[in-house]
Amino acid sequence: MKVLVIGAGNMGLTYSEGMADSVLLGKQKLRIFDTDPKKIESLRATQKFDVYTSLDDALPKSDIVFLAVKPYHSEDLFKDMKPLINDEQIFVSLMAGVNIETIQKELGIQKVIRTMPNLPAKVGKGVTSYTEANAVSRVELLMIRQLLDTTGTSIHVTSEKFIDASTGISGSGPAYVFYFMQSMLEAAQKMGFSDYDSKILVSNTFEGAIELFNQSNISPERWIDKVASKGGTTQAAIDSMEDNNVKQLIQDAAYAAFDRAVELGKDK
Numbered sequence: 001m002k003v004l005v006i007g008a009g010n011m012g013l014t015y016s017e018g019m020a021d022s023v024l025l026g027k028q029k030l031r032i033f034d035t036d037p038k039k040i041e042s043l044r045a046t047q048k049f050d051v052y053t054s055l056d057d058a059l060p061k062s063d064i065v066f067l068a069v070k071p072y073h074s075e076d077l078f079k080d081m082k083p084l085i086n087d088e089q090i091f092v093s094l095m096a097g098v099n100i101e102t103i104q105k106e107l108g109i110q111k112v113i114r115t116m117p118n119l120p121a122k123v124g125k126g127v128t129s130y131t132e133a134n135a136v137s138r139v140e141l142l143m144i145r146q147l148l149d150t151t152g153t154s155i156h157v158t159s160e161k162f163i164d165a166s167t168g169i170s171g172s173g174p175a176y177v178f179y180f181m182q183s184m185l186e187a188a189q190k191m192g193f194s195d196y197d198s199k200i201l202v203s204n205t206f207e208g209a210i211e212l213f214n215q216s217n218i219s220p221e222r223w224i225d226k227v228a229s230k231g232g233t234t235q236a237a238i239d240s241m242e243d244n245n246v247k248q249l250i251q252d253a254a255y256a257a258f259d260r261a262v263e264l265g266k267d268k
């Protein structure tokens with residue numbers, strides 16, 4: 001099984017590393033193609049991948065092709081790819097907002113799987129949602145799932161609506177968590193903690209809270225109750241968030257990402 005990843009940026013390289021380190025490819029090296037000469041140089045230096053500088057060489061003999069360029073680069077890429085591909089190949093898109101139908105039409109092929117990964121895949125803790133075109137068989141889907149799972153875990157969804165929706169929750173979600181972390185870091189620094197102590201306070205608070213949540217069947221709401229004493233400090237903070245409608249604002253942000261994913265699909 002020959003796997004090619006097109007685009008060695010944040011997501012493409014992360015997936016490449018996950019798949020290359022897995023046993024799934026056997027002795028085959030993962031193939032990778034990018035247009036940035038600097039990236040090519042550093043990829044070659046790792047000696048981990050078969051690095052390609054031309055699609056003519058890389059594409060025709062690959063069985064599975066991961067598409068990991070920015071959505072606005074997809075149109076040019078599809079034009080370059082079209083004369084080099086065939087109907088037996090499976091195309092796995094990691095791109096936000098690029099619909100299965102668009103990929104099928106632009107490439108003139110049928111076997112497309114659309115996914116929405118996220119950046120914690122870098123540390124093996126990614127979550128990827130995926131859905132497939134009718135032409136993809138169950139066996140092919142299972143094989144792709146195994147490849148996706150090399151970067152963490154995955155969930156199968158029944159329609160592309162849920163790919164766009166998961167873009168608003170898990171795809172863009174790490175940025176919301178980092179936004180919250182940044183806000184807490186800045187608050188700690190304003191209170192007079194050093195950068196180092198601020199980082200220790202904030203990162204351990206996040207890590208500990210996530211661990212508590214993961215090791216229980218208790219909702220975040222009930223965990224809040226366990227932290228907050230009546231009339232105490234936590235309640236003062238939660239009241240401030242409620243007064244400022246923070247929950248609604250976070251939901252609005254998730255919907256803004258969801259809506260943008262849908263909009264990107266319509267731009268094509």
Ligand SMILES: NC(=O)C1=CN([C@@H]2O[C@H](COP(=O)(O)OP(=O)(O)OC[C@H]3O[C@@H](n4cnc5c(N)ncnc54)[C@H](OP(=O)(O)O)[C@@H]3O)[C@@H](O)[C@H]2O)C=CC1
Pocket residue numbers: 006007008009010011012033034035036039068069070071073076077094095096116117118119171172
């Ligand atoms: N980053 C994230 O957290 C997530 C990203 N995604 C999706 O993943 C995709 C990639 O995002 P990300 O990895 O962040 O982007 P990056 O810009 O980090 O990586 C894309 C890479 O593809 C290269 N490239 C551009 N055009 C071509 C081409 N025609 N052929 C081969 N390589 C090309 C770029 O080179 P150059 O820099 O020179 O343009 C760059 O190295 C996007 O579609 C995004 O929607 C999905 C979920 C999460």
Ligand SMILES: O=C(O)[C@@H]1CCC=N1
Pocket residue numbers: 096167171172
């Ligand atoms: O911001 C973006 O468009 C991509 C998709 C999800 C995360 N990054």
